[in-house]
Structure formats: C-alpha cells, structure tokens
Amino acid sequence: MAQKSDHVESVRAVRQLRRVRPVYAGGALLWAASAAWTGWEQPGSRQMWVSVLFLVVFTGLLSVTSVWLSRQRAAGEGRSVHHAAPRRTFANRHASA
Numbered sequence: 001m002a003q004k005s006d007h008v009e010s011v012r013a014v015r016q017l018r019r020v021r022p023v024y025a026g027g028a029l030l031w032a033a034s035a036a037w038t039g040w041e042q043p044g045s046r047q048m049w050v051s052v053l054f055l056v057v058f059t060g061l062l063s064v065t066s067v068w069l070s071r072q073r074a075a076g077e078g079r080s081v082h083h084a085a086p087r088r089t090f091a092n093r094h095a096s097a
Contacts, residue, residue: 014072021065027058 035051042048 010072014069017065017069021062021069024058024062024065028055028062031055031058 031051031054035048035055038045038048038051
C-alpha cells in the first residue's frame with residue numbers, strides 16, 4: 001500500500017506538469033516559427049540550427065510530459081478520489097457571559 005505522502009507528491013507533480021505543459025507548447029510553437037523564419041531568410045545558418053535544436057528540446061519536453069500525464073491518468077482511474085473536508089465557519093459555540 002502506498003503511503004499518503006507518495007500520493008500527495010504524485011498529485012503535486014501532476015498539477016505542476018499540467019501547468020507547465022502550455023509553456024512547453026508555446027516554446028515549441030515559438031521555436032518552430034523561429035526555425036521557419038530563419039530557414040527562409042538564412043538557410044543552413046547557425047541561427048537556424050540553434051532554433052531547430054530548441055524546437056527539438058521543447059517538442060521532446062512536451063511529448064514526455066504528455067505521455068507521463070496520460071499514464072498517470074490511466075493509473076489513477078481505479079482509485080477513489082479523496083477530497084479535503086470543506087472548510088466551514090461554525091457559529092459561535094460559546095455561551096455569552
């Protein structure tokens with residue numbers, strides 16, 4: 001049986017990866033546009049190859065993140081979901097003096 005701290009760390013990791021996935025997608029789009037522009041203006045230049053390298057890096061990060069999240073989603077389907085208890089403000093229980 002997994003410890004509760006393992007589950008909490010897994011939930012935090014999933015939340016963080018969901019937040020960073022759009023950053024990776026934006027980086028991949030930015031570097032794809034940069035590589036296309038530089039390839040059009042200066043084909044075969046060092047700037048073009050650096051843009052292609054960054055495109056590969058961001059595409060790889062996006063791919064790994066997406067695969068990891070899909071595996072976590074598939075593994076978590078059998079688990080029951082536990083939510084924190086709602087935080088309610090209770091009426092004053094003390095008798096006034």
